[in-house]
Amino acid sequence: MVVHIPILIIISPLLAAFLVLLTRKYKIILSIASLIASIVFISIQSSRILYGDKITYHLGGWQGPLGINLVVDELSLFFSLIVLGLGLLIVVYSIPERHYGRTYYFLLLISLSSMIGVIYTADIFNMYVFYELLSLAMYLLIAYPKTGVTLRASFNYLIMGGVGLSFFLLGVGFLYAMTGTLDIFHIAEKMSVAFNSNTRMVLMSFVLIATGMGIKIAMFPLHGWLPDAHSMAPSPISALLSGVTVKIGIYVLIRVTYSIFSAETFFTISSHAILMVLGAGTLLFGASMALVQTDLKRLLAYSTINQLGIVLIGLGIGTELGLIGALFHVLNHAIMKSTLFFCAGIMIAEAGTREIKGLSGFNRQQPAITFAFVIASLGMIGIPPINGFASKLLICLAAIEAGYTVLVVIILVASAISAAYYFRVIQVLFSSPLEHSPIPTHGEGQVVHRGNFFRAWPIYILTAGCLLLGLIPALGISLVKPAVGLLLSHVVP
Amino acid sequence: MGSSKIIRTIAQKLFPFIVLFGFYLISHGHLSPGGGFQGGVVLGTAIILLALSHSIEQTEKKFKSRWLNMLEKLGILTLIFLGFLGIFLGYSFLSNFLPLGNPGQIASGGLMLLLNIAIGIKVAAGVSVIFYALVRYRGEI
Numbered sequence: 001m002v003v004h005i006p007i008l009i010i011i012s013p014l015l016a017a018f019l020v021l022l023t024r025k026y027k028i029i030l031s032i033a034s035l036i037a038s039i040v041f042i043s044i045q046s047s048r049i050l051y052g053d054k055i056t057y058h059l060g061g062w063q064g065p066l067g068i069n070l071v072v073d074e075l076s077l078f079f080s081l082i083v084l085g086l087g088l089l090i091v092v093y094s095i096p097e098r099h100y101g102r103t104y105y106f107l108l109l110i111s112l113s114s115m116i117g118v119i120y121t122a123d124i125f126n127m128y129v130f131y132e133l134l135s136l137a138m139y140l141l142i143a144y145p146k147t148g149v150t151l152r153a154s155f156n157y158l159i160m161g162g163v164g165l166s167f168f169l170l171g172v173g174f175l176y177a178m179t180g181t182l183d184i185f186h187i188a189e190k191m192s193v194a195f196n197s198n199t200r201m202v203l204m205s206f207v208l209i210a211t212g213m214g215i216k217i218a219m220f221p222l223h224g225w226l227p228d229a230h231s232m233a234p235s236p237i238s239a240l241l242s243g244v245t246v247k248i249g250i251y252v253l254i255r256v257t258y259s260i261f262s263a264e265t266f267f268t269i270s271s272h273a274i275l276m277v278l279g280a281g282t283l284l285f286g287a288s289m290a291l292v293q294t295d296l297k298r299l300l301a302y303s304t305i306n307q308l309g310i311v312l313i314g315l316g317i318g319t320e321l322g323l324i325g326a327l328f329h330v331l332n333h334a335i336m337k338s339t340l341f342f343c344a345g346i347m348i349a350e351a352g353t354r355e356i357k358g359l360s361g362f363n364r365q366q367p368a369i370t371f372a373f374v375i376a377s378l379g380m381i382g383i384p385p386i387n388g389f390a391s392k393l394l395i396c397l398a399a400i401e402a403g404y405t406v407l408v409v410i411i412l413v414a415s416a417i418s419a420a421y422y423f424r425v426i427q428v429l430f431s432s433p434l435e436h437s438p439i440p441t442h443g444e445g446q447v448v449h450r451g452n453f454f455r456a457w458p459i460y461i462l463t464a465g466c467l468l469l470g471l472i473p474a475l476g477i478s479l480v481k482p483a484v485g486l487l488l489s490h491v492v493p
Numbered sequence: 494m495g496s497s498k499i500i501r502t503i504a505q506k507l508f509p510f511i512v513l514f515g516f517y518l519i520s521h522g523h524l525s526p527g528g529g530f531q532g533g534v535v536l537g538t539a540i541i542l543l544a545l546s547h548s549i550e551q552t553e554k555k556f557k558s559r560w561l562n563m564l565e566k567l568g569i570l571t572l573i574f575l576g577f578l579g580i581f582l583g584y585s586f587l588s589n590f591l592p593l594g595n596p597g598q599i600a601s602g603g604l605m606l607l608l609n610i611a612i613g614i615k616v617a618a619g620v621s622v623i624f625y626a627l628v629r630y631r632g633e634i
């Protein structure tokens with residue numbers, strides 16, 4: 001059975017998804033059990049992969065460029081650990097919400113399974129199929145409450161995401177036309193010949209794929225769908241979208257850039273500079289838009305755009321330190337942002353309003369949740385003992401090392417702005433409650449679970465993760481470093 | 494409903510032939526153009542034709558949406574089960590463990606025929622369930 005582990009990790013949530021539809025009682029147990037099984041499977045293999053072994057699995061016994069291969073290397077291991085760990089916590093967090101039926105768990109498991117599919121597959125068309133499946137599940141999950149706002153947000157995301165994935169598919173078509181194969185590693189072998197014979201088509205396919213992924217990871221001019229979709233979705237789904245789903249776009253961008261185009265193309269058309277400029281734009285835009293929001297979840301959604309800008313800057317610098325910083329920030333942001341959205345879910349349910357002003361005095365009601373929120377938001381700003389600081393510092397050091405001092409200034413300015421908007425929320429949380437609340441409440445305050453076990457523990461675990469990775473950054477870096485070594489081994493022969 | 498007797502009779506007489514054609518497409522998917530998805534859609538359109546010519550209530554009595562829902566899940570679970578059977582029998586996921594016959598015959602594709610049947614059942618049930626849902630929720634939202 002050990003040989004079959006890569007496919008078992010994908011299939012176990014997928015099988016559970018369809019079994020969930022057949023039962024009414026055991027939906028939660030089934031989903032948690034399947035995710036735990038996947039985590040056990042991946043942890044059996046993780047030590048082997050971290051020592052530099054690459055696991056390849058031939059689906060249906062078909063080898064090479066003909067069949068579809070699953071490849072688990074350091075980079076895919078890193079991303080799949082984020083997906084599975086956070087996915088399990090998100091399922092646990094959804095338990096107290098009674099009105100989430102079978103369809104909810106079905107879609108959640110389908111999306112998690114297809115995320116791992118995107119991460120593991122070595123066939124670029126199969127990657128597209130899994131990404132489309134993931135996006136379809138996401139559109140439905142955003143629209144799950146079936147109110148007018150969520151339907152509009154979901155439809156907006158549907159159109160934008162459809163356009164983005166069409167760009168991706170067009171790029172894949174160009175690659176196939178040039179190389180005659182869809183296997184990523186075989187395309188990479190034939191890439192140098194194709195690059196010399198028709199440079200323009202290679203560049204075109206790179207631009208198409210990068211633009212498509214740019215829409216999916218909400219790069220600055222293409223971010224229009226994100227604030228609505230991330231803020232209107234149910235809180236666990238917001239955590240999934242902000243914490244995990246956008247990271248899949250970053251994974252595809254990294255994989256395609258470094259494994260297929262082997263960074264020669266990347267530097268030929270100076271796209272690293274473009275990526276840095278877009279990253280800086282994303283960073284400043286997200287920060288300044290978050291500053292003016294009055295809706296808590298919308299503020300967090302714009303903060304996601306802000307943090308993705310930092311990751312893009314790290315990827316654009318492209319040195320070893322920059323990549324380590326970028327990938328470490330992906331991990332940190334996934335943990336911090338899901339903590340914040342989990343806390344926001346509890347706050348909104350307790351206060352009955354999404355407005356920040358309506359949350360005054362929350363500190364007295366639930367001090368532990370407030371503490372977790374404060375820790376995670378300090379991490380977002382980049383205050384030293386918390387994990388966000390470590391990765392931001394790495395990216396700043398990489399920028400200085402590569403001679404882009406202006407980027408450091410931009411990151412510091414954006415951090416100051418994010419301090420401004422997070423401290424505004426924290427100040428409201430600690431202020432005395434209003435006697436007569438002037439804020440109109442909406443009718444969502446029916447789920448009040450004070451100190452609920454399933455609500456609180458995911459937050460505690462994630463907060464502990466924030467503090468642990470902040471105090472001992474070497475833990476996270478030891479996970480990231482093999483992946484970066486793998487990426488750079490192609491660049492510097 | 495407003496459809497005339499001619500339409501109702503023709504649709505009723507056509508129904509078995511459409512179903513037969515659907516099964517032909519599914520079972521010859523590995524030999525000729527067609528396959529599980531295409532054949533499944535043809536099967537689904539047979540049910541849709543009945544629902545359009547007769548009334549939807551009458552069709553739902555014959556083809557209950559509860560059973561169609563069940564069949565849809567059964568189709569995909571069969572597919573995953575057949576994939577797992579490959580692992581249990583010592584090959585890899587979804588690999589062929591059946592003997593290969595003479596090329597050109599129905600039983601020549603190994604596992605392919607069974608997979609096509611599973612997909613065909615799923616798609617046929619899925620298409621008709623989607624149609625039922627569209628008819629039932631017409632005018633809402």
